[in-house]
Amino acid sequence: MTDINPYIPFLSEIKEVIKHTDIEYTFRMTYSGNVNPGQFFEVSLPKFGEAPISVSGIGKDTVDLTIRRVGKVTDEIFENYVGDTLFLRGPYGNGFDIQNYLDKEILLVAGGTGLSPVKGLVDYFSANPKDTKGFTLLVGFKSPKDILFKNDFAKWEDNLNVIMTVDTPDDGYCGKCGMVTQYIPDIPIKNIENAVGIVVGPPMMMKCTIAELIKIGFKEENLWISQERKMCCGIGKCGHCKIDDTYVCLDGPVFNYTKGKFLRD
Amino acid sequence: MGYQINQDKMNAILTELSKKYKIYGPRRYVGDGTFAHVDTIRYGEVTTLDDIEFKEKSNYSFKEVLLPISETLFYFTENEMKEADAPHSGAIVFLRSCDLHGLKRMDTIYLKNGAVDTYYKRLRDNTKFILMGCEDSFENCFCVSMGTNQSDDYDAYLKIDGQNVLIDSHWDLLDTALAEMPEIQVIPDAVSQNKTVVEIPEAIPQSVIDSPFWEDYANRCIACGRCNFVCPTCTCFTMQDIFYTDNGKAGERRRVWASCHVDGYTDMAGGHAFRDNKGQRMRFKVMHKINDYKKRFGTQMCIGCGRCDDVCPEYISFSNCINKLNTLVKEEN
Ligand SMILES: Cc1cc2nc3c(=O)[nH]c(=O)nc-3n(C[C@H](O)[C@H](O)[C@H](O)COP(=O)(O)OP(=O)(O)OC[C@H]3O[C@@H](n4cnc5c(N)ncnc54)[C@H](O)[C@@H]3O)c2cc1C
Ligand code: SF4
Ligand code: SF4
Ligand code: FES
Numbered sequence: 001m002t003d004i005n006p007y008i009p010f011l012s013e014i015k016e017v018i019k020h021t022d023i024e025y026t027f028r029m030t031y032s033g034n035v036n037p038g039q040f041f042e043v044s045l046p047k048f049g050e051a052p053i054s055v056s057g058i059g060k061d062t063v064d065l066t067i068r069r070v071g072k073v074t075d076e077i078f079e080n081y082v083g084d085t086l087f088l089r090g091p092y093g094n095g096f097d098i099q100n101y102l103d104k105e106i107l108l109v110a111g112g113t114g115l116s117p118v119k120g121l122v123d124y125f126s127a128n129p130k131d132t133k134g135f136t137l138l139v140g141f142k143s144p145k146d147i148l149f150k151n152d153f154a155k156w157e158d159n160l161n162v163i164m165t166v167d168t169p170d171d172g173y174c175g176k177c178g179m180v181t182q183y184i185p186d187i188p189i190k191n192i193e194n195a196v197g198i199v200v201g202p203p204m205m206m207k208c209t210i211a212e213l214i215k216i217g218f219k220e221e222n223l224w225i226s227q228e229r230k231m232c233c234g235i236g237k238c239g240h241c242k243i244d245d246t247y248v249c250l251d252g253p254v255f256n257y258t259k260g261k262f263l264r265d
Numbered sequence: 266m267g268y269q270i271n272q273d274k275m276n277a278i279l280t281e282l283s284k285k286y287k288i289y290g291p292r293r294y295v296g297d298g299t300f301a302h303v304d305t306i307r308y309g310e311v312t313t314l315d316d317i318e319f320k321e322k323s324n325y326s327f328k329e330v331l332l333p334i335s336e337t338l339f340y341f342t343e344n345e346m347k348e349a350d351a352p353h354s355g356a357i358v359f360l361r362s363c364d365l366h367g368l369k370r371m372d373t374i375y376l377k378n379g380a381v382d383t384y385y386k387r388l389r390d391n392t393k394f395i396l397m398g399c400e401d402s403f404e405n406c407f408c409v410s411m412g413t414n415q416s417d418d419y420d421a422y423l424k425i426d427g428q429n430v431l432i433d434s435h436w437d438l439l440d441t442a443l444a445e446m447p448e449i450q451v452i453p454d455a456v457s458q459n460k461t462v463v464e465i466p467e468a469i470p471q472s473v474i475d476s477p478f479w480e481d482y483a484n485r486c487i488a489c490g491r492c493n494f495v496c497p498t499c500t501c502f503t504m505q506d507i508f509y510t511d512n513g514k515a516g517e518r519r520r521v522w523a524s525c526h527v528d529g530y531t532d533m534a535g536g537h538a539f540r541d542n543k544g545q546r547m548r549f550k551v552m553h554k555i556n557d558y559k560k561r562f563g564t565q566m567c568i569g570c571g572r573c574d575d576v577c578p579e580y581i582s583f584s585n586c587i588n589k590l591n592t593l594v595k596e597e598n
Binding site: 004005006007008009011046047048049050085087228229230232233235236237238239240242244245247249250262264265 | 338339341343344346348374375378379380381382383384471474500501502503504505506508516518520523525530531532533539540549552553556557558560561
């Protein structure tokens with residue numbers, strides 16, 4: 001038998017840990033192989049189980065995993081430090097295909113941790129601004145203490161149009177407030193017929209944002225979303241991620257809206 | 266090639282085969298059924314033809330031979346993983362035509378949908394399937410409606426005929442063992458009609474999701490999952506890590522059968538779950554069995570064995586549901 005066993009994870013070393021908030025860290029892990037933004041790995045910890053985590057950045061021989069601690073597996077991941085190893089398997093899913101966005105105006109709207117799966121795209125266009133006809137990043141966080149990737153924002157602001165907002169400000173915050181949707185009408189878009197919109201975040205935020213984008217003239221076929229579902233395998237076997245005839249782990253998590261809008265759990 | 270042989274000789278051949286293969290067939294287990302004082306017929310190892318229940322439908326399917334209820338995937342220590350040995354290195358399975366079609370549904374998921382599943386493949390590649398014919402339809406079967414009442418894709422067909430056994434072999438090893446026996450033509454028994462007939466709606470509009478049709482099921486289904494566990498085409502699982510208490514660092518990862526009717530199937534971080542309503546779980550299962558799977562893979566998933574109808578403690582009938590759904594879809598068009 002020459003097929004490799006897809007369930008057995010491999011060891012990956014933590015090269016760096018970047019703290020964003022008390023409960024959200026980025027773990028920079030050794031990995032050399034092809035990977036797209038929006039794909040995910042199963043972080044696989046013996047005794048604790050597995051958790052699907054999106055790739056939030058791609059380096060030479062590394063991938064970033066930005067993890068929010070919410071339970072058994074993710075808590076345990078936070079017990080690890082630079083130099084420690086974690087077991088991974090993947091990458092899984094389709095991820096975002098850069099080809100779909102090249103030479104277009106791009107509006108990327110992310111809510112909270114929804115920024116993780118699309119961060120690789122932001123990094124790409126920030127490094128290759130000539131590949132887009134205009135890139136706006138519109139991000140919403142719950143409060144100033146929930147802001148992720150603070151250090152990256154400074155860099156992105158150099159050549160991308162960045163709008164960051166928080167739902168509830170605290171003392172000393174002097175940026176924008178309110179839902180992401182309220183900023184959409186003001187975003188300058190020259191050719192809305194061809195512009196692409198990418199929307200990732202909590203279900204309600206995605207729904208409202210998509211509705212707003214369609215209202216201002218975005219075409220459905222130019223809209224892209226990424227979905228999260230319970231996943232126990234990542235390879236089309238366990239069934240938990242299935243919606244209609246779609247397996248989110250195989251066919252997604254990234255969907256064009258013309259398909260994504262028909263997904264009903 | 267077709268043969269006639271007496272039962273003793275056939276049992277001797279089985280004994281010989283059992284040196285290389287574990288032989289599984291439907292067995293009667295007295296008094297441990299769903300309902301009190303009822304026997305269960307489920308798969309177990311058999312050594313002679315007498316061990317096999319030929320006369321009745323098995324309550325459980327053969328699927329656990331290829332997909333154990335709980336299967337160890339690997340053993341781990343802190344930094345090492347070792348693939349678990351297969352529960353058997355070769356198996357022979359006695360099963361009926363509908364289940365043999367069910368096997369194809371399992372193959373599709375485990376060998377084709379995404380990566381090849383190592384654990385399934387290593388068992389599947391070394392398993393031989395012996396068809397048991399059906400002279401009469403059993404209660405709740407609707408194989409004819411599903412087109413699964415006949416099958417020629419077997420390694421052998423075997424029928425008990427008084428003191429004799431009739432065999433149609435597609436398996437060279439068996440042909441060799443039977444070489445001295447009189448050759449005759451053997452055609453598998455198959456039913457051509459069932460009392461239960463279903464008509465599957467041609468195209469089910471997505472709007473049925475929101476139909477009050479499912480409310481009846483919301484009130485009745487108790488989310489026990491039995492319908493999934495008996496179904497030969499339900500193949501979902503959940504991962505489970507177990508560690509040995511005497512050595513906190515060592516343990517094993519298993520996969521265990523999962524059910525889309527049971528709470529927790531879709532639970533996500535933050536406590537969010539889809540299909541809280543049990544009627545919607547019924548909808549999810551029904552649509553998968555008679556619509557979604559076909560859309561993706563080209564054949565219906567349900568093979569019409571009727572086991573889900575047999576087992577449901579709330580007397581929810583799947584075949585009835587299909588027919589009522591068919592009426593609903595027709596009315597709406
Ligand atoms: C494609 C995809 C990409 C994801 N990307 C990220 C990411 O980049 N960063 C991040 O922090 N999180 C991400 N998640 C969510 C993350 O997988 C879950 O938070 C994690 O599995 C929770 O595991 P746990 O053991 O820590 O929590 P648990 O102790 O298991 O429990 C917390 C809750 O999470 C639920 N849960 C268990 N397993 C899963 C699962 N596989 N998917 C969703 N919920 C689950 C439990 O049912 C429970 O309600 C992603 C999920 C998916 C499906
Ligand atoms: S859904 Fe019911 S009738 Fe169809 S294959 Fe499964 S158990 Fe048999
Ligand atoms: S339909 Fe019946 S067997 Fe299936 S989960 Fe509901 S009550 Fe249990
Ligand atoms: S995660 Fe198991 S089938 Fe998609």
